[in-house]
Amino acid sequence: MYRKQATFRFYEELNDFLPHAKVKVAFAYPFNGSPSVKDAVEALGVPHVEVDLILVNGQSVDFAYRLQHGDYVSVYPTFETLDISGITLLRERPLRHTRFILDVHLGKLAKYLRMLGFDTLYRNDYGDEEIIRIALAQHRIILTHDVGLLMVKTVTHGYWVRSQKPREQVREVMARFELYRQIDPFNRCIRCNGMLMEVPKASILDRLEPLTIKCFNKFYRCQGCGNIYWEGSHYERMLHLIKTLEER
Template sequence: MNGPEIALEVAPELRLFVAHERRQGRTGVITDGSSTLGHVVESLGIPLTEAGQLLVDGRSVPVSHIPGPGELVEVRAVQRPQQVPGAPLRFLLDVHLGTLARRLRLLGVDAAYESKDIGDPALAALSAKEQRVLLSRDRGLLRRREIWAGAYIYSDRPEEQLRDVLGRFAPVLAPWTRCTACNGQLAQADKDSVSARLEHGTQETYDVFAQCADCGRVYWRGAHHARLEAVVADAVREFGELRNEAPTA
């Protein structure tokens, strides 16, 4: 770029995206005089999904604003909880976020997940087609124009990932109502109707079951239920209210 110089300040939450020399306070940026502010922000490494309000000399401007010489640009982080307009809140997770997908489903959150790498164009197209918020740690994927909405997952630890998504989007929680395997809806199931899917020991030990309406998987309060219950209890205590309960395997 070889045009007007602007002064840039990036919110502390977003500084991990920019070069080290731009992470401390205000810095000068040379623009080309024709690119939008959105393009300038992305060229610095910040996905627009993570940029909240853009201020120029203290006034809010759209991403289409063309920066002028001497302007002071402030890039703020997305305000939380983030409002996603136009559709029921639903998520789409990329191939690297399987554990997060299962935990969201455990809490009753609609979380589609691609267990195979179908490629960035297909993921972006699916986000747009189904109006799902695309969750990813791939900054390049989040820069694709065709995605409906997106969010960068900042941590590589599933516990922190879950807290990040719940805190950012505040989805309604309905624990034990979704299949953790396929995202389908669970319904109470009579023991006799699912007995063919159960091992003998399970038939002898448990009497309360739920079954996925989509894939047919059967759930009950198995040996690892206490661990899952702790995940649910922590999430409900901090982010929601327990609305429903059904058994889980």
Template structure:
């Protein structure tokens, strides 16, 4: 007596999702074994694609949810998440970045984007804090994005901080307000009179500069120093030189 062959489902991933697949699976259609109980979401993630990166799922011309259980022989189209992505809380939703994205965190704060970051949080704490504060968890850890407890996350594409910043801005389109947040702690900056911070300044800074801002949380003092031109170029490149701000 011969055994019946294991039913399979054909998954057709959008090209934008191929980076998550094994090299041997990066082609038009990927076959996944279906034991009769696995959900579509489980099949997708078993191939390495986090559901946070997945958009509409479609089979036989109709939309289905990740909980749907496909039958053997079905063909499912798996789209990438739409851009800009609509998220609960709207464009103003804050971010939480994992330990490896410190340079990206500083750039987002430079643009005035609400960005939480610490370099001592483990995965469990990252998920707990993202959920508690309703922040979007940004990471390049695919396993972290596949945690069922995580309310919302996003994979950051790119290896260089500027490329990562461009990816986050393109996907989530957060409102920008450059020079309004502390790059060290994410606190809000407030303009202060020179007399209020003069005692904290080095002699050369006191002689050369007259306009200052101070973080309301950590007290860090900012001014347009010698490095400001480089920071301005980062802001201009990130915003396309259009002067976009305040969510425009």
């Protein structure tokens, strides 16, 4: 039987993690002992990396704050326009260079991000421990469909991708991290994330189909895996997507 109770209220996209009855309303959270506010937030289903500000009774606190009976807890996501520099920071500021590592469920999103020029690691055999190790060592943001992965204590930067459709996922990630001005398309290999370099057509004729040789003159080779690229029909479709993102 619970002996204590606090009141929680989650704001904006943090409500995506909550059951319907707790969305955009204040609700009671019963507890015993003195759990940290971080443990309480994650017990309610919200990963700590999605949270940027916690107010307890109107005062900002860090994740280590111990809940007390009667506390009113307001939990906020990342702020894009409001300056919160004067309050308690829950985690490090955004990484200086935006780089990603994706879980096994986001292979198509990885290709889109690479096409847009973002340094994006992905393999379909990455395990959770390996993803976390690489993310910490290389200062990468974890993108995942697995909420549990973002609740691992050592994870510092991550985002739970809501959409199931790759193109919507791209727009979602671009908006979440304000990446529009960082688009630098067609500089990365969509297969391995390596950098592309223009190569003379004559040096790769043995790797091209006759129709490709006839119709195209500019080619690029990945410095990692050696894959060859040219501006075919797929290129035109990607230009349309890039245009819509840049307009945004």
